[in-house]
Amino acid sequence: xxxxxxxxxxxxxxxxxxxxxxxxxxxxxxxxxxxxxxxxxxxxxxxxxxxxxxxxxxxxxxxxxxxxxxxxxxxxxxxxxxxxxxxxxxxxxxxxxxxxxxxxxxxxxxxxxxxxxxxxxxxxxxxxxxxxxxxxxxxxxxxxxxxxxxxxxxxxxxxxxxx
Numbered sequence: 001x002x003x004x005x006x007x008x009x010x011x012x013x014x015x016x017x018x019x020x021x022x023x024x025x026x027x028x029x030x031x032x033x034x035x036x037x038x039x040x041x042x043x044x045x046x047x048x049x050x051x052x053x054x055x056x057x058x059x060x061x062x063x064x065x066x067x068x069x070x071x072x073x074x075x076x077x078x079x080x081x082x083x084x085x086x087x088x089x090x091x092x093x094x095x096x097x098x099x100x101x102x103x104x105x106x107x108x109x110x111x112x113x114x115x116x117x118x119x120x121x122x123x124x125x126x127x128x129x130x131x132x133x134x135x136x137x138x139x140x141x142x143x144x145x146x147x148x149x150x151x152x153x154x155x156x157x158x159x160x161x162x163x
Contacts, residue, residue: 010055017045028153052067076093077093106143114135
């Protein structure tokens with residue numbers, strides 16, 4: 001019962017991270033900062049990664065590996081946004097890092113969809129079949145293209161202090 005509740009909470013946090021990640025991505029494509037959306041995207045992306053480590057597992061799993069890979073990207077993205085304030089090269093590091101963090105969540109979403117949705121599971125029960133590979137390839141290619149476009153287009157106005 002506790003694991004089921006924990007899974008639901010983790011899933012909801014992940015879905016919020018994906019939703020807010022898309023809002024931040026479309027903001028970057030329009031060269032908008034969207035500070036509050038960015039804050040919630042990064043908070044929920046970190047929460048998704050951290051809560052993923054607390055599921056019971058035996059040995060090293062692909063999910064643990066993705067979580068380990070995700071943490072440095074999250075740290076660099078947060079550093080670029082908040083410590084470096086998007087100055088200079090940190091702007092495109094933030095843009096690309098944010099899209100990579102969103103991509104990791106989308107990757108897991110595809111995995112979970114093929115595990116949990118009966119029609120998708122029937123097409124790729126072991127997740128080695130072409131439909132699964134094609135879905136993941138599409139998510140990867142679209143994410144890579146959007147990361148490049150976001151890095152090019154994202155030139156937000158600097159925050160001006162108000163008196």
